[in-house]
Amino acid sequence: DPKIIQKPKYLVAVTGSEKILICEQYLGHNAMYWYRQSAKKPLEFMFSYSYQKLMDNQTASSRFQPQSSKKNHLDLQITALKPDDSATYFCASSPHPGANSDYTFGSGTRLLVI
Amino acid sequence: TQTVSQSDAHVTVFEGDSVELRCNYSYGGSIYLSWYIQHHGHGLQFLLKYYSGNPVVQGVNGFEAEFSKSDSSFHLRKASVHWSDSAVYFCAVRVNYAQGLTFGLGTRVSVFP
Numbered sequence: 001d002p003k004i005i006q007k008p009k010y011l012v013a014v015t016g017s018e019k020i021l022i023c024e025q026y027l028g029h030n031a032m033y034w035y036r037q038s039a040k041k042p043l044e045f046m047f048s049y050s051y052q053k054l055m056d057n058q059t060a061s062s063r064f065q066p067q068s069s070k071k072n073h074l075d076l077q078i079t080a081l082k083p084d085d086s087a088t089y090f091c092a093s094s095p096h097p098g099a100n101s102d103y104t105f106g107s108g109t110r111l112l113v114i
Numbered sequence: 115t116q117t118v119s120q121s122d123a124h125v126t127v128f129e130g131d132s133v134e135l136r137c138n139y140s141y142g143g144s145i146y147l148s149w150y151i152q153h154h155g156h157g158l159q160f161l162l163k164y165y166s167g168n169p170v171v172q173g174v175n176g177f178e179a180e181f182s183k184s185d186s187s188f189h190l191r192k193a194s195v196h197w198s199d200s201a202v203y204f205c206a207v208r209v210n211y212a213q214g215l216t217f218g219l220g221t222r223v224s225v226f227p
Contacts, residue, residue, distance in 0.1 A: 004157075033214055042118070043158075043204065045214030056213050090157055100146050100165040103215065105157035 003027050004106035006091050011111045013081050020067075021076040021109045023091030029104070031055075031097040032074040034066060037108070038087040049074055050097040081113045116141035116207050120218035127195055128226050135190040135221045137205030146208040147188040148215070149179055153201045161203075164188060175199070200225045 007022040025032060034046040048055040052068045063085075065077045078085060088108040094101040119138045127133050139145065146165050150158040162173025169181040179190045188205060202222045206215040 035214065042219050043206075043215075043217040045216065048214050058214065092158075100163070102148075102160050102163060103150075103158075104160065105150075107155075107157040 002107065003104055004091055004093060006089075006106040006109050008109060009107070011109055013111065013113050015081060015083060015113055017081050018077065018079045019081065019111070021078070021089050021091075021111070023074050023076070023106060025072050025074075025091070025093040025104070025106075027093055027095075027104060028072075029093035029095050030071070031094045031101065032068070032072075033092040033094075033103070034074065034076050035090040035092060035105075036087045037090060043090070046076075047074075048097065055097055078111075083113045086111055086113045116145070116209050116216050118205055118207050118216055118218035120203075120205055120221050122221045123219070124222045124224070126224045126226065129197055130194050132193050133191065133195050133199075133223060135203050135205075135223070137188045137190065137218060139186050139188065139205075139207045141186075141207065141209055143209060147179075147181060148206045148208075149173065149177070149188075149190050150204045150206060150217075151201045152204065152220070158204060161190070195223070195225050197225045197227060199223060 004025045031050045036044045046059045047066045063079045067075045088110045090108045091106040092103045117140045148163040149161040164181045202220045204220045205218045
């Protein structure tokens with residue numbers, strides 16, 4: 001059974017629209033993250049949350065807003081979508097936010113903006 | 115800021131061969147290093163990590179990595195690869211508990227029978 005569930009697996013959106021990427025983890029972890037994987041670029045850290053509080057935000061655009069309604073949820077709302085937002089978005093979690101805490105990644109949501 | 119360099123974009127090996135994937139980083143302080151594997155169409159899976167202690171660390175499926183402070187490296191090795199090891203391998207570093215991982219561009223490993 002997948003320990004981190006990301007929904008949807010694939011998503012096609014129109015430029016200018018808004019979408020929410022869902023992430024739920026069933027590992028009992030206290031820290032959750034979002035990463036983006038674009039073509040020809042390294043996996044890029046976006047946000048980290050610990051105990052439902054934002055710890056770090058490395059995303060320049062305010063169009064990306066994480067939402068944590070429960071401890072094991074960290075959704076990602078993206079507004080005013082652009083074609084450059086096309087990427088695979090990975091959710092991850094770790095037992096605690098410490099530097100030596102191991103990550104578990106979800107299988108990703110592949111977003112295509114047309 | 116820290117950076118991660120994986121010098122080989124693509125490595126081709128035959129089953130039973132050994133393989134070494136290179137990872138070099140730039141950061142002067144305490145560092146947490148890890149390797150992840152990504153099979154096509156899947157998320158990343160944790161392989162192994164180094165934070166302190168014995169510089170040679172063992173991971174899953176026969177992988178090991180060796181940390182070298184003098185070389186700023188954390189190379190990944192496997193003595194005998196299997197076709198199922200075909201994947202992209204990512205080296206990652208982390209220097210602050212509030213930050214995420216910084217990844218290299220990845221090395222694609224293709225294992226032929």
